[in-house]
Amino acid sequence: MISVTGIAVSPGVAWGPAALMLQRHPAMRYAIAPGYVELEVARLESAREISAAQLRGIHARVSQRAGADLASLFEAQLLILDDQLLVPRARDIITSDHVNAEWALDRAFEQFCAVFADVGDDYLRDRSGDVADVVGRLRQNLLPAAVRGGRVLADLDAPAILVSDELAPSFAAQLDPALILGLALETGSRTHHSAILARSLGLPAVAGAAGVTRHIRPGTLVMVDGDRGEVVIDPTPEIIDRARARRERRHSITIAGGPAEHGPAATADGVAIAFQANVERPDEIDGVRAAGAEGIGLFRSEFLLGRRAIGEFDEESQYRVYRDLVERMAPLPVTIRTFDVDESQASGTLEASPRVGAREPAASLSRGPLGLRAIRLSLGHRALFETQLRALARAGRHGAVRVLLPFVSSVDELREARVALACATRGMSSGGREATPMPVGIMIEVPSAALTVDLLAVEADFFSIGTNDLIQYCLAVDRTDGRVAELFDPLHPAILRLIRQVIRMAGRRGRSVSLCGEMAADPGALLLLLGLGVTEFSMSPAAIPEARRLVRQVTMAEVRRAAARAVGLPTSRDITAMLAARFPAFAFRRPEADRREPMEDGR
Amino acid sequence: MLTRTVTVRNALGMHARAAARFVHAAGVYQSHVSVTRADRGDRVVDGKSILGLLLLAAARGAVIRITADGADEAEAIVALCRLVDTGFGEEP
Numbered sequence: 001m002i003s004v005t006g007i008a009v010s011p012g013v014a015w016g017p018a019a020l021m022l023q024r025h026p027a028m029r030y031a032i033a034p035g036y037v038e039l040e041v042a043r044l045e046s047a048r049e050i051s052a053a054q055l056r057g058i059h060a061r062v063s064q065r066a067g068a069d070l071a072s073l074f075e076a077q078l079l080i081l082d083d084q085l086l087v088p089r090a091r092d093i094i095t096s097d098h099v100n101a102e103w104a105l106d107r108a109f110e111q112f113c114a115v116f117a118d119v120g121d122d123y124l125r126d127r128s129g130d131v132a133d134v135v136g137r138l139r140q141n142l143l144p145a146a147v148r149g150g151r152v153l154a155d156l157d158a159p160a161i162l163v164s165d166e167l168a169p170s171f172a173a174q175l176d177p178a179l180i181l182g183l184a185l186e187t188g189s190r191t192h193h194s195a196i197l198a199r200s201l202g203l204p205a206v207a208g209a210a211g212v213t214r215h216i217r218p219g220t221l222v223m224v225d226g227d228r229g230e231v232v233i234d235p236t237p238e239i240i241d242r243a244r245a246r247r248e249r250r251h252s253i254t255i256a257g258g259p260a261e262h263g264p265a266a267t268a269d270g271v272a273i274a275f276q277a278n279v280e281r282p283d284e285i286d287g288v289r290a291a292g293a294e295g296i297g298l299f300r301s302e303f304l305l306g307r308r309a310i311g312e313f314d315e316e317s318q319y320r321v322y323r324d325l326v327e328r329m330a331p332l333p334v335t336i337r338t339f340d341v342d343e344s345q346a347s348g349t350l351e352a353s354p355r356v357g358a359r360e361p362a363a364s365l366s367r368g369p370l371g372l373r374a375i376r377l378s379l380g381h382r383a384l385f386e387t388q389l390r391a392l393a394r395a396g397r398h399g400a401v402r403v404l405l406p407f408v409s410s411v412d413e414l415r416e417a418r419v420a421l422a423c424a425t426r427g428m429s430s431g432g433r434e435a436t437p438m439p440v441g442i443m444i445e446v447p448s449a450a451l452t453v454d455l456l457a458v459e460a461d462f463f464s465i466g467t468n469d470l471i472q473y474c475l476a477v478d479r480t481d482g483r484v485a486e487l488f489d490p491l492h493p494a495i496l497r498l499i500r501q502v503i504r505m506a507g508r509r510g511r512s513v514s515l516c517g518e519m520a521a522d523p524g525a526l527l528l529l530l531g532l533g534v535t536e537f538s539m540s541p542a543a544i545p546e547a548r549r550l551v552r553q554v555t556m557a558e559v560r561r562a563a564a565r566a567v568g569l570p571t572s573r574d575i576t577a578m579l580a581a582r583f584p585a586f587a588f589r590r591p592e593a594d595r596r597e598p599m600e601d602g603r
Numbered sequence: 604m605l606t607r608t609v610t611v612r613n614a615l616g617m618h619a620r621a622a623a624r625f626v627h628a629a630g631v632y633q634s635h636v637s638v639t640r641a642d643r644g645d646r647v648v649d650g651k652s653i654l655g656l657l658l659l660a661a662a663r664g665a666v667i668r669i670t671a672d673g674a675d676e677a678e679a680i681v682a683l684c685r686l687v688d689t690g691f692g693e694e695p
Contacts, residue, residue: 076623076653085654115658130619131654 001234006184006209007485008229009195013243014182014204015223015235018216019160021152022143023167029103032094040094044101047141048087054137055081065314073130080134085112087138101142109135129343156180161222165213167194177201182224184212184231189485196518197280197303198226200287200540206231208482264294265548269555273530275547276335276538278516282321285328287541292548295332297538298404298464298516299325301388302339315387315394322395333400335464335514335538337443338388340406342373369472374407379416386424393425396438404464408442408449414459444502444513445469453502457509464538465502467517471495490519491572496528500567503533514538523550523586524579530554531563553585604672605680608641613690616662621691622653628686634673636683641668650683 032040055078063071080086086108093104112131152162156179165186172194183198188207198205204226212231216222223232223243232239266272276297277288288296304321305313326334378385395401405417418440444450445466453463467490472479474494477487489495499515506513514536519525521543529537530551539547562582566575579586611617617625629636629650636650640659648655650669661667667687671679686692 072620072623075627076619079623079626079653080619083652083654084649085652112654112658116660131657 001232001236001239002215004184004209004212004215004231004233006206006212006229006231007188007190008226009188009190009192009207010183010198010203010205010226012182012202012204013223013225013227013247014161015221015240015243016159016161016181018163018184018218018220018222019152019156020213020216020218021162021164022213023165029106030100032098032100034098037095037098040101040104041091043142044087044090044094044105044138047101047138048081050141051081051134051137052078054141076130077134080131081138086131086134102139105135105138105142161224163212163216163222172197175201175203177203182226183207184209184216184222184224186210186212187480187482189479189482189488190518192480196278196540199542200278200280200284202542208485210482265551267530267551267554267556267559269557271535271556273551274514274536275544276333276514276536277541277544278538279325279541282325284541285325288329291541291544293332293541293544295400296325296329296334296336297514297536299334299336300340301336302341305339305341315391318388318391319394322391322401323398326395326399326401330399333402335402335404335441336392336395337404337406338375338378338385338392340374341377342369342371343377369469369478375405375413375417376407379413379420382420382423385417385420389421389424390428393421393428393438402439402441402462405440405442406466407446407469408456409446410448411452411455411459414440414442414456418459443469443516445473447474447498450474450498450502453505453511454509457506457511460511462511463502463506463513465499465513465515465517465534467495467499467515467519470498470517471519474498489572490522490525491528491566491575493567493569493571493575496532496563496567496575499529499534500532500563507533512536520547524576526550527554527559527579527583527586528563528566528575530556531559531561531566550586554583558582604670605676606668606670607680607684608666608668609684609687611661611663611665611667611687613693614663615693616665617656617659617667617691619653619657621693622656624691625656625683625686626651626653628682629679631682632671632673632675632679634671634676634679636679637670637672639668639670641666 055074059071059074059078062074089108089111090101090104093099093107094101097104099107109131153175156176159179159181161182161184162175162180163184167183167185167188175197180203182203183194183205185194185205185207186209188194190207192207195205195207204224206224206226206229209231216233221234223235223239225232225243227246264272265275274294275292276295277291277293278298278300279285279288279296280300280303304318322336325336372380378388389403392401392403403421405414408414421440439461441462441464442449442456442460443466444453444463445468447470449456450470456463468479471477471488471490471492475487475489475492477484479485479488503513513534515529515534516538518539520529520537520539526537526547527550537547562579565578569575569578613621615621637647638650638656638659639645639647640661642665646658648658650656659665659667669680669683669687671683673679
């Protein structure tokens with residue numbers, strides 16, 4: 001029995017056989033003996049054949065669904081796959097330099113990129129993205145079949161613990177909760193999208209568990225303890241028994257606490273607090289209803305994409321999904337955020353994660369979180385953006401739809417988006433009468449937007465604070481980098497001050513502000529947010545009942561005093577200590593303490 | 604052997620899809636097709652290789668020189684020049 005410690009990102013405990021999935025490009029570069037040259041060339045050739053079959057399949061599906069224009073992208077990729085400069089070049093490198101296929105492929109791609117980098121034309125340099133996708137697919141197909149991304153999920157026929165080096169949100173969105181018992185991931189953090197998704201699906205998950213993909217072989221019995229942040233390989237029967245007892249106890253608590261929590265929530269002194277749900281997938285609606293949410297505060301539309309590129313998702317299919325959401329939630333409002341994807345997710349063919357290919361040589365393309373993504377990407381691909389806006393406007397006739405724009409950093413972007421909305425809906429009539437204009441709001445997740453809420457409020461109908469990104473960009477912390485993840489501090493005085501300012505500026509302009517980040521799922525942070533003046537929250541359905549209970553036990557006066565004190569304290573440790581002293585009834589934990597705190601019972 | 608010079612007119616330049624169309628069009632003919640930038644550089648690429656064409660980095664306004672050599676070189680050069688000249692059938 002071995003135990004690997006990681007970060008507890010989604011509570012609960014689960015065990016089962018491991019399904020191993022590798023997404024990242026393994027840094028496998030080794031020399032081969034001359035006798036193995038033929039074998040290595042055969043491996044490369046087999047990867048090329050699998051890739052060609054995949055691309056032909058995608059091409060056929062896409063031309064049927066989305067038309068010839070988009071399908072031609074895959075024709076181009078097929079040509080790239082067959083081009084003399086790529087696979088045959090790699091084959092020559094294997095033969096002459098006696099290196100493994102992965103290394104040879106990397107070198108061929110690097111040679112190609114080097115020429116491109118010389119060109120110096122940013123616009124055309126982006127073109128190597130298509131080549132990177134093809135290379136990513138080839139690399140993925142060089143992996144043994146048993147651990148290949150898409151195939152692992154597709155081939156899963158019995159419930160398993162998914163063990164992976166990395167789980168891209170597009171893959172996470174494909175997880176079938178009936179077949180996945182829990183997640184053990186080498187990378188990621190509490191606020192990573194995959195962790196959020198795991199929580200919303202109620203899947204126990206541990207992230208940052210270093211080396212699990214190396215220690216665990218497919219089929220090995222694995223236990224994921226999402227309360228303590230532990231992955232146990234080959235657990236003893238006694239350990240399983242204890243985990244089972246813990247799980248049964250938790251289950252009874254959930255049921256006991258459930259039904260009484262419906263209806264509007266209010267503080268002990270009668271201030272109404274609204275709780276809405278963050279939703280990743282339409283099939284979560286039942287959970288939203290059960291949690292007593294007063295609407296959907298954030299629907300992440302990009303999760304509809306699954307493994308598809310945004311261009312493959314036409315107006316009609318989008319409309320059907322949005323309409324279904326709206327009708328099932330009626331009369332409660334539904335806030336739908338437009339696609340928050342980056343370039344690789346937008347153009348990618350995602351059957352093999354394109355990030356595999358995009359990562360190293362394409363570093364100069366700046367595909368990171370500060371690159372071309374979200375509203376920036378939408379405004380650059382107006383046809384795709386207008387398709388989504390038209391689908392949203394059509395769904396808006398069936399209920400209360402609000403449009404939320406992600407990653408806005410300036411008034412100009414908001415204006416441009418409004419123009420796109422006007423263009424998209426031009427000529428749309430609503431059975432003879434004027435359609436009611438849909439409210440258009442923006443996410444406050446870039447510091448520049450947070451600091452100019454008064455200016456944005458003139459043209460935005462509402463605001464939604466996305467704490468994950470706001471914290472990350474304000475504190476300059478890459479939350480996916482485990483080495484600095486501890487600096488991701490929701491109670492940093494800068495964050496509290498920034499949120500206070502947003503609430504004040506929006507309030508002066510009469511604009512509502514909702515807070516939709518994971519921050520509010522932490523009891524201490526929730527109290528401070530209430531005290532800073534946040535009265536609307538959107539969170540994962542599972543977190544709502546507990547938040548309601550907490551709200552009912554405090555008065556507005558005491559949380560205001562606590563918040564006023566907190567913004568003047570120098571560190572988040574001081575703030576946590578202050579909260580613990582003022583609200584002794586609640587147990588405040590800091591997220592990073594999850595893994596160290598001994599915990600006998602489930603939460 | 605025939606050579607002709609033509610300007611890239613479509614907004615996106617010779618990107619992957621446009622290059623793919625060029626390769627498909629060139630593949631119809633037996634003639635050897637090579638392409639180079641007339642306005643800069645000396646790289647001569649195979650007109651039937653998509654990666655080669657991408658390496659020309661021919662954005663809108665770039666002037667490219669197409670050479671066809673073979674039995675059907677006349678037909679090939681006319682067809683390929685027309686393809687580039689009409690912006691690869693894309694929006695201008």
